[in-house]
Amino acid sequence: MKILFVDDEKDVEALFRQKFRKEIKSGEIELAFAFSGKEALNVLGDENPPKFVYVFSDINMPGMSGLELLDQIKIRFPNIQVSMISAYGDSENYDRAMNSGAKGFFTKPVDFERLKKEIAEMVKNQ
């Protein structure tokens, strides 16, 4: 199962790869990373139909924001699930994301246990 993480912080890649080391090793999941909304759309658009099942995106990013990316994905790839990860857990962002069709909303610092559970469930449903 291919999962795309979108965050402007490059170290996110190392963190998530290490956190999901076992899952990646076992071939359960495959991770990809994009560092802007635009890059994420490019990655998703490269394959037709894209193999990505799940996208986790930061909200506050330079250029295209996570919420804009969410809208774009929902238009162009309606089958891909999107969850948001943000340091700003205020109700405004949350409502906006959920109304735009986000599957979940995670606040930073990320609760990895919850994230792992979410992904495991997704894997099971595949």
Next chain:
Amino acid sequence: MILINVISLFLLFYLKKSSGTQEFPAQLKRYFNYGMIAAGVLIGIAIIDLPPQILFQLLSFVLVGGIVYLILFTPELESQKTMAITPLPIVGVELLKYLIETISPSIYNTLENYLNAAGFFALIWAVTMWLNHRKQMKEIEIERIFLKEQERQLKATAEQKSQLETLVAERTSEILKQKEELQDALDHLQSTQEQLIQQEKLASLGQLTAGIAHEIKNPLNFVNNFSELSVDFLEEIGEEMAKISDSKEKENILELLEDVKSNLVKIRHHGSRADSIVKSMLMHSRGGTGTMDPTDLNALIKEYSNLAFHGMRANPNPINVDIQLDLDESLPIIHLNAEDFSRVILNLVKNAFDAMRDKITALGNDYKAKIQIQTKDQGDHILIKVEDNGPGVPDEIRDKLLMPFFTTKKGTEGTGLGLSITHDIIKSHEGKLTIESKVGEFTRFSILLPKVKLGEKST
């Protein structure tokens, strides 16, 4: 002799009338009355020619002489002195006539014509003098009335003057009062303006703080996550290492790994400390959410008195303060708006610091600043006491302490809102705030919080 007595009667009558507005003493009036009666009697005797004529004639002279004497030597009759002179020639001629007639009637007969002539002249003299006197008296009277009028005007002027003076004084005090009120209003405006500027600064500072906190939070998350991960990996490494056969190198590696692990644990620990500071910064800049959550009050007091202390130490003019916590361990968890209530503790402790700083400046190093914070379970209520041994609060301003914008701090140091907000927060928790103080010794803020609030009971 009738003439002499008529003169006597006339003089007395005239004198009596001349008193005018000024009353003569009763004694004098009595003299006038008796004199008039005597003159009347003597006239009567003279008409019926009652003997001995010589005696009654003599008495007539005595009477007129007495009257003249009275006029000349009575202070009240000073203005009538000319009256005494008027009848003198007539009296003189009559007296001469009487004496000569009594001593030698023959000489009298020879001189009678001359004496009569003298009498006539004396009469003319008297009439002239009388008219003169009347004129004089009238002038005096006019002058008197004039003087009186002047006096009256003077008095009226003085009265008006004093009235004006009172009016001026009244107006002056009114104007002074208005000036004071205006000054007060101006002061109030100025302090309000300062406070608004201060609040504006605080607001932008709050935004800045929130921004900074967010910026710090992201890298801090990495620090925490990576250190946590590394600890996990070290656990795994440990598991793998167990599979390798023992050797000196392995022992060394294990030792080093143990050190690395403890370092990582320290990084994680201090990272989470920094995280909680950032969180509280964010909490304060965001403002209250208004929810009452189960809170460990003692922990909250520990955390925020500590935060206030370190904040004070990090700011200009730090002071040495002994903070004594006497917290009742049996305190139950109660429902509080922790965010708001932390502000109460911060405000009270910070106020105490500021007050004690003033006392340190005043007294020097002999004074040891001390804050005691106490919690106590009192059955239905929880008591929180914050007491400092600072300069105390004078009675005059104790009532004003909780008023918004009241501050004793100079310039822009205080917003005057701290205690007012504190009071509002305590009220919103259905609590009571009381202030006790003794100037120069202590100030004690006591908060009494109900364990169960009315709002909770009903739901």
